[in-house]
Amino acid sequence: MLAALTAFAITSVARLITGARALWLGCTPQPVQRLYYANHSSHGDFVLIWASLPQPLRQHTRPVAGADYWQKPGIRQFLIKRVFNGVLIERQHSDAISNPLQPIQETLAQGDSLIFFPEGTRNLSDEPLLAFKSGLFHLASAHPQVEVIPVWIANLNRVMPKGRALPLPLLCTLSFGEPLHLQADESKHAFLDRARQALLALAPKES
Amino acid sequence: MDNNTLSLFAGIGGLLLLASLIGRLLKWRAGPAPHAVIDNLNARINAWWVMVLVIGLAFLFGKLGVILLFYCVSFYALREFLTLTPTRRSDYPALVAAFYVALPVQYLLIAMDWYGLFSIFIPVYLFLLLPILASFGGDTTRFLERASKVQWGLMIAVYCLSSVPALMTLEIPGYEGRNLLLIAWLILVVQISDVLQYVCGKLFGKHKVAPKLSPSKTVEGLVGGVALATLIGATLCWITPFSFWQAALMALTVNLMGFAGGLVMSAIKRDRGVKDWGHMIEGHGGMLDRMDSVCFAAPVFFHFVRYWWV
Numbered sequence: 043m044l045a046a047l048t049a050f051a052i053t054s055v056a057r058l059i060t061g062a063r064a065l066w067l068g069c070t071p072q073p074v075q076r077l078y079y080a081n082h083s084s085h086g087d088f089v090l091i092w093a094s095l096p097q098p099l100r101q102h103t104r105p106v107a108g109a110d111y112w113q114k115p116g117i118r119q120f121l122i123k124r125v126f127n128g129v130l131i132e133r134q135h136s137d138a139i140s141n142p143l144q145p146i147q148e149t150l151a152q153g154d155s156l157i158f159f160p161e162g163t164r165n166l167s168d169e170p171l172l173a174f175k176s177g178l179f180h181l182a183s184a185h186p187q188v189e190v191i192p193v194w195i196a197n198l199n200r201v202m203p204k205g206r207a208l209p210l211p212l213l214c215t216l217s218f219g220e221p222l223h224l225q226a227d228e229s230k231h232a233f234l235d236r237a238r239q240a241l242l243a244l245a246p247k248e249s
Numbered sequence: 250m251d252n253n254t255l256s257l258f259a260g261i262g263g264l265l266l267l268a269s270l271i272g273r274l275l276k277w278r279a280g281p282a283p284h285a286v287i288d289n290l291n292a293r294i295n296a297w298w299v300m301v302l303v304i305g306l307a308f309l310f311g312k313l314g315v316i317l318l319f320y321c322v323s324f325y326a327l328r329e330f331l332t333l334t335p336t337r338r339s340d341y342p343a344l345v346a347a348f349y350v351a352l353p354v355q356y357l358l359i360a361m362d363w364y365g366l367f368s369i370f371i372p373v374y375l376f377l378l379l380p381i382l383a384s385f386g387g388d389t390t391r392f393l394e395r396a397s398k399v400q401w402g403l404m405i406a407v408y409c410l411s412s413v414p415a416l417m418t419l420e421i422p423g424y425e426g427r428n429l430l431l432i433a434w435l436i437l438v439v440q441i442s443d444v445l446q447y448v449c450g451k452l453f454g455k456h457k458v459a460p461k462l463s464p465s466k467t468v469e470g471l472v473g474g475v476a477l478a479t480l481i482g483a484t485l486c487w488i489t490p491f492s493f494w495q496a497a498l499m500a501l502t503v504n505l506m507g508f509a510g511g512l513v514m515s516a517i518k519r520d521r522g523v524k525d526w527g528h529m530i531e532g533h534g535g536m537l538d539r540m541d542s543v544c545f546a547a548p549v550f551f552h553f554v555r556y557w558w559v
Binding site: 203247 | 328331332335336338341344345348522527528529
């Protein structure tokens with residue numbers, strides 16, 4: 043109950059501040075298993091994607107988040123566990139045996155959709171998009187039935203710049219692109235490059 | 250609301266009813282298939298109903314209602330403007346000052362009737378403060394361009410638009426307590442000029458005025474729309490402190506300023522590669538698409554009235 047109310051409050055506030063508008067350019071919001079991957083510049087990124095999905099899809103779409111940030115007891119843990127039903131991954135894995143993607147693989151095997159940031163960390167540089175980590179490739183090759191969908195989040199880095207407490211009420215747009223599938227003999231490098239280009243192609247042109 | 254206001258709104262309601270009927274008729278004649286122009290016309294008319302309703306509600310609450318209404322209009326306009334004009338990370342303090350200081354303070358000053366400050370607050374104090382704040386960020390990349398964007402956004406979306414509720418602060422001899430009607434007259438004349446330019450352009454438009462800036466504006470639309478709107482403004486002189494000819498001249502002034510405003514704001518949109526400022530008003534685009542003419546007409550109108558009638 044509290045979690046549902048919090049979810050409603052957070053998505054409403056996020057929409058109010060950012061005026062978030064979802065553009066379904068290459069696909070429509072449908073209840074099929076998907077891996078939404080997006081550019082990452084703020085902690086609000088997954089909230090905005092999550093908020094722009096229709097309610098029935100939201101219940102089966104889980105954000106992937108860094109355990110180091112979200113696993114602090116208290117409000118963060120409540121939000122990520124109870125409200126967003128997030129999948130936490132260890133970004134600094136100490137022992138070489140454990141696979142940090144394991145929890146994500148399990149989630150996909152259960153049939154849920156995911157929100158995933160292939161850059162692995164927030165992009166605070168002047169570059170529009172950092173190099174992708176290999177995680178996206180491993181997930182796509184282990185679960186070929188899942189639609190891999192690029193989502194470009196425009197302007198949220200201006201709404202919530204790093205280290206600033208007060209968000210600016212600028213308008214954000216989310217562009218959902220065409221589904222990608224790993225091709226039969228596609229190498230890791232080629233797939234990651236293709237995925238990165240597909241995401242960049244959704245970004246508004248800067249003059 | 251007095252009788253004049255009521256009859257004015259009744260007139261606008263009748264006009265909208267007629268427009269809705271014509272829109273439905275056109276749609277019925279064109280058949281069930283989607284028709285871009287007619288569907289957009291009907292979307293525009295429907296949005297007008299909502300806009301007139303919102304303005305009417307604000308008028309019920311008098312001066313405070315109008316100030317709050319335009320505070321919101323300025324907020325949406327500023328957000329559309331600054332969304333479309335990219336800034337860099339070190340502009341954050343300037344943007345915070347624009348949204349959270351300049352905007353509320355400007356409307357507060359108008360609510361306080363403090364003409365001496367609200368008329369120079371943004372053009373003097375914010376004009377200087379914004380680049381100071383931006384310089385603290387230490388980023389020199391396109392500095393002048395970035396500083397100007399925030400200044401421009403504030404001037405257009407906050408300063409210029411706030412001239413409309415500022416009309417409430419004018420004490421016009423023989424017109425006491427009726428300033429709301431002056432606001433109604435200004436908005437009505439400027440907006441009906443936009444509408445009539447659109448209608449005349451769609452019906453008779455052949456020669457483009459500024460094909461590069463705004464492909465939909467035509468000479469026929471401009472002349473027909475401005476002439477008709479000026480006539481309407483003149484015949485509505487009974488709700489203003491103006492005589493018939495004074496009202497006609499004032500209407501002509503605001504209509505020409507409004508047209509020019511549409512051109513300027515269009516130039517900015519084209520440069521940024523978009524057709525509309527936003528998407529909040531169905532059929533019209535964003536708040537700034539609807540208010541671009543008011544942005545340019547209102548400050549000139551305010552100062553003309555203040556100079557000659559106060």
